[in-house]
Amino acid sequence: xxxxxxxxxxxxxxxxxxxxxxxxxxxxxxxxxxxxxxxxxxxxxxxxxxxxxxxxxxxxxxxxxxxxxxxxxxxxxxxxxxxxxxxxxxxxxxxxxxxxxxxxxxxxxxxxxxxxxxxxxxxxxxxxxxxxxxxxxxxxxxxxxxxxxxxxxxxxxxxxxxxxxxxxxxxxxxx
Amino acid sequence: xxxxxxxxxxxxxxxxxxxxxxxxxxxxxxxxxxxxxxxxxxxxxxxxxxxxxxxxxxxxxxxxxxxxxxxxxxxxxxxxxxxxxxxxxxxxxxxxxxxxxxxxxxxxxxxxxxxxxxxxxxxxxxxxxxxxxxxxxxxxxxxxxxxxxxxxxxxxxxxxxxxxxxxxxxxxxxxxxxxxxxxxxxxxxxxxxxxxxxxxxxxxxxxxxxxxxxxxxxxxxxxx
Numbered sequence: 434x435x436x437x438x439x440x441x442x443x444x445x446x447x448x449x450x451x452x453x454x455x456x457x458x459x460x461x462x463x464x465x466x467x468x469x470x471x472x473x474x475x476x477x478x479x480x481x482x483x484x485x486x487x488x489x490x491x492x493x494x495x496x497x498x499x500x501x502x503x504x505x506x507x508x509x510x511x512x513x514x515x516x517x518x519x520x521x522x523x524x525x526x527x528x529x530x531x532x533x534x535x536x537x538x539x540x541x542x543x544x545x546x547x548x549x550x551x552x553x554x555x556x557x558x559x560x561x562x563x564x565x566x567x568x569x570x571x572x573x574x575x576x577x578x579x580x581x582x583x584x585x586x587x588x589x590x591x592x593x594x595x596x597x598x599x600x601x602x603x604x605x606x607x608x
Numbered sequence: 609x610x611x612x613x614x615x616x617x618x619x620x621x622x623x624x625x626x627x628x629x630x631x632x633x634x635x636x637x638x639x640x641x642x643x644x645x646x647x648x649x650x651x652x653x654x655x656x657x658x659x660x661x662x663x664x665x666x667x668x669x670x671x672x673x674x675x676x677x678x679x680x681x682x683x684x685x686x687x688x689x690x691x692x693x694x695x696x697x698x699x700x701x702x703x704x705x706x707x708x709x710x711x712x713x714x715x716x717x718x719x720x721x722x723x724x725x726x727x728x729x730x731x732x733x734x735x736x737x738x739x740x741x742x743x744x745x746x747x748x749x750x751x752x753x754x755x756x757x758x759x760x761x762x763x764x765x766x767x768x769x770x771x772x773x774x775x776x777x778x779x780x781x782x783x784x785x786x787x788x789x790x791x792x793x794x795x796x797x798x799x800x801x802x803x804x805x806x807x808x809x810x811x812x813x814x815x816x817x818x819x820x821x822x823x824x825x826x827x828x829x830x831x832x
Contacts, residue, residue: 559824561722561724561760562723562724562760563723563724563727563822563823563824564822564823564824565823566823570759570760575759577757577758577759578757580759581752581756581757581758581759581763582757584820584821585752585761585762585763585764585821586763586764586767586817587751587752587756587763587764588750588751588752588763588764
């Protein structure tokens with residue numbers, strides 16, 4: 434694993450290397466180099482299995498973190514390639530030409546975070562939310578509780594008693 | 609805005625558009641799918657039989673024929689297979705599953721209901737025959753359960769469909785569902801299984817609630 438990362442480090446500007454397990458490492462590269470790196474991993478290092486593409490909203494740093502998770506089935510090792518993209522202009526190069534299923538992940542990210550992947554097949558179509566007209570719901574500034582209370586007719590909660598106080602008032606009313 | 613364009617594209621679906629079609633015999637005719645394939649007449653209230661004894665007999669007979677629509681909405685749908693297999697075997701109570709809404713009269717909402725599923729549920733419910741009953745499983749249909757603050761699951765089912773029996777639990781065991789069926793039978797025998805009539809009476813209120821959350825309403829108001 435370490436030799437692989439060292440080898441990649443000669444070609445790419447890799448930062449923040451985390452060896453999570455002997456067979457799993459996280460690396461961070463800049464937004465422009467992600468596709469070059471995962472294409473390299475696919476073509477020359479045998480990472481032929483694409484596991485997942487996920488997103489984390491770092492609202493304090495004004496960034497979205499994308500993680501491309503790749504697996505090498507022969508060596509049984511995983512590598513996760515991270516990159517940070519600007520939160521105000523969330524656009525990323527589409528990677529659907531490498532693995533077809535990435536188009537579905539990108540469609541979901543478009544809907545849930547509003548990250549655009551120009552050219553990805555069906556990226557503008559509805560995925561889970563049909564006719565959503567609010568800010569993307571997985572963004573952290575979206576107040577899901579407030580939205581649910583305004584939209585879904587919450588049932589009034591039953592009155593509950595603190596057991597200690599309630600039993601005290603029942604058993605020792607004069608105290 | 610981008611989202612509006614998205615919906616516009618959906619509403620302009622060419623399959624729904626009114627158009628002229630040339631048939632195999634060379635004659636041309638007008639096809640209007642939204643009006644031809646669906647009846648947009650409002651639901652009617654079904655009056656009970658004027659002879660009370662006959663109505664009582666009909667209710668007894670109705671309680672013996674509960675045909676459940678095979679539609680699982682949430683995690684509770686996994687409790688249905690044990691029900692219809694030999695271990696719990698609801699067939700001995702006269703309950704059986706049907707694959708299509710036209711052949712069934714009981715709708716089990718089994719667990720949480722997302723907005724996307726609710727749209728399909730409404731279509732299926734409206735296509736079912738009268739008198740029809742709704743059984744709501746689990747705490748998610750009562751008050752949202754563990755999804756009470758979710759952006760995409762409803763909190764109270766009775767604002768969108770008339771519910772006859774709630775079965776509490778997360779998830780209710782098959783025994784609880786059988787108890788719920790027995791409760792439903794009691795209600796039907798007492799003449800209280802009036803869900804379809806309630807839906808017809810308060811049709812505008814139900815539609816307003818449904819349209820409040822289903823933003824891309826691209827189906828007829830009542831598609832019987």
